[in-house]
Amino acid sequence: MRxxxxxxxxxxxxxxRGIGRYTRELVGAxxxxxxxxxxxxxxxxxxxxxxxxxxDVAYRGPRRGISVIDRYILPNLLRRxxxxxxxxxxxxxxxSGVRDAALVLTIYDLVADLxxxxxxxxxxxxxxxxxxxxRAADRVITISETTRRELLGRYAVDPRRVVAIPIGVSTRFxxxxxxxxxxTGWTPTPCGRCMTPWSARCRPRPRASTTR
Numbered sequence: 001m002r003x004x005x006x007x008x009x010x011x012x013x014x015x016x017r018g019i020g021r022y023t024r025e026l027v028g029a030x031x032x033x034x035x036x037x038x039x040x041x042x043x044x045x046x047x048x049x050x051x052x053x054x055x056d057v058a059y060r061g062p063r064r065g066i067s068v069i070d071r072y073i074l075p076n077l078l079r080r081x082x083x084x085x086x087x088x089x090x091x092x093x094x095x096s097g098v099r100d101a102a103l104v105l106t107i108y109d110l111v112a113d114l115x116x117x118x119x120x121x122x123x124x125x126x127x128x129x130x131x132x133x134x135r136a137a138d139r140v141i142t143i144s145e146t147t148r149r150e151l152l153g154r155y156a157v158d159p160r161r162v163v164a165i166p167i168g169v170s171t172r173f174x175x176x177x178x179x180x181x182x183x184t185g186w187t188p189t190p191c192g193r194c195m196t197p198w199s200a201r202c203r204p205r206p207r208a209s210t211t212r
Contacts, residue, residue: 002082003038005043005089006089006090009023011045019089022143027042041083042056042057045058045063057081067091067126070094071094071095071096075099084102088106095133103136104137105140106142108143112131132155134162139162139163140157140161140162142163142165143164144164148164
C-alpha cells in the first residue's frame with residue numbers, strides 16, 4: 001500500500017496555523033503506526049516529504065488556483081507514482097475522482113458557508129470547492145462531530161463515508177496523565193483511529209494494467 005499525504009499546506013501560511021499542525025502531527029503519528037508493507041510519501045513543491053522523513057513526491061503545479069488545477073494534475077501524478085491512497089489535508093480532491101486510488105479528505109470546519117463575510121470571495125470559492133469534492137472521497141474525516149453534522153446537512157455525501165476523528169490536545173496542557181499518549185506530543189493521538197477509516201473502506205482498487 002502506497003500512501004501519499006498532501007504536505008503543500010506546510011509551504012504556505014497554513015504551516016503556522018492549525019492545518020499545518022494537524023498535518024505535521026499526522027505525519028509523525030502515521031510513521032509510527034503504518035503496518036508492514038505500507039509506504040508513506042509526501043506531496044510538496046520543495047521537498048517537505050523528505051524533510052519529514054517520507055519519500056518525496058514533487059508537485060509541479062502552480063501555487064495559486066490549486067483546487068482547480070489539481071483536477072487535471074493529480075490523477076496522472078497518482079497513477080505515475082502508483083499511489084494506492086491519497087490523503088488531502090488542505091485542498092480539494094479531483095472532482096471526478098482518481099481511477100485505481102482511494103481518496104481521503106479532511107474537513108476542519110464550514111466557516112466559508114456558516115460565516116461567509118469572514119472570508120474573501122476567493123477564499124469562499126476555494127473552500128466550497130473542497131466541500132463539494134467530498135462527493136469524490138472514499139472517506140471524509142472531520143475534526144469534530146459538529147463539523148460532521150454540518151457537512152452532512154449541507155452536502156450530498158454518504159454518511160457512512162464520513163467519520164469524526166477529534167484532533168488531539170497538546171500534552172503541555174497537562175492532560176497526559178488522564179489520556180494515554182503515543183509520544184507524538186498530542187493526546188489522544190490520531191494514529192490508531194486514523195488507520196481505521198483508511199483501511200475499513202478505502203482499500204486499493206484493482207489496477208486496470210500493470211504498466212503505466
